[in-house]
Amino acid sequence: MIAYIKGILVNIHEDAVIVDVQGVGYEVFCAAPFVFQASLHNEITINTYHYVREDTQVLYGFRDQDEKLLFTKLISVSGIGPKGALAILASIDTQGFIEAIEREDDKFLTSFPGIGKKTARQIILDLKGKLSAIVSISAQSAESKPSREVSKGVQEAQEALKSLGYTEREIRSITPELQKENSNNTDEIVRTALALLMRN
Structure with a gap:
């Protein structure tokens, strides 16, 4: 599996970045590609998830390990694929999203792209109590x-x-x-x- 890509960021598209690694251009799909704008034409390291299926191989990129971990947790939920997980990542505050899972706030979760009531309940069922490695849920919300x-x-x-x-x-x-x-x-x-x- 490809855990990260290190090379020259040569291009940024609406949904992906192109990284040149010793003459090979890797297309890496991201939730928000333009967060890497400051590194354009410079060397960059992007955390990646190598998604492999019988008919496709895709690299998904993340700006840090926390975002990557949340992505892997989301695609483990029935009904959420990689594109859906990226759409969620593109529109969330990570801490707020995790807190919503912990308090079982399905109304909040259904406000995100592609999440209906059934999927929201599945997210809560599958992920509640399993995301502490990403962010510490504490009394700071009080x-x-x-x-x-x-x-x-x-x-x-x-x-x-x-x-x-x-x-x-x-x-x-x-x-x-x-x-x-x-x-x-x-x-x-x-x-x-x-x-x-x-x-x-």
Whole structure:
């Protein structure tokens, strides 16, 4: 199996990236290919999942191991294939998605592409309690006064990032880190957010 691809990122398409590895171009399908924009024409390492069936072989790519692990868990659920799993990954906040599974919130899960009530219940049945390796579900979701103040700052920072052209998914992906910021200063949170987005 191909666990990762390391080479020059030569092209980015709507649903995939092309990585040149010693003269061989690998097409790697991703949930959000443009998160790799900053690495275009530079060397990059992309975590991959090598999907093999009798009639097809496809490489799926992820920006980190957590996203890859969630993908593998999702495709283990009856009714969710690789394309469906990518569509889910393209539109979720990972922590929020996992918390919804833990609290058995099928209404929330059905808001994602391709997930009906039956599939939502299957996700809960198959994955509840099995995703702790991805993110720690803790009491941080319980609101306290300080956390509300931080959340307000984060919301203002999110709006600023949108005005700079970042997508909802990119912003959601760093929101858990921003929530840890012990600051109510929107400018400081925006600077932290930009640093995280560049790192990703």
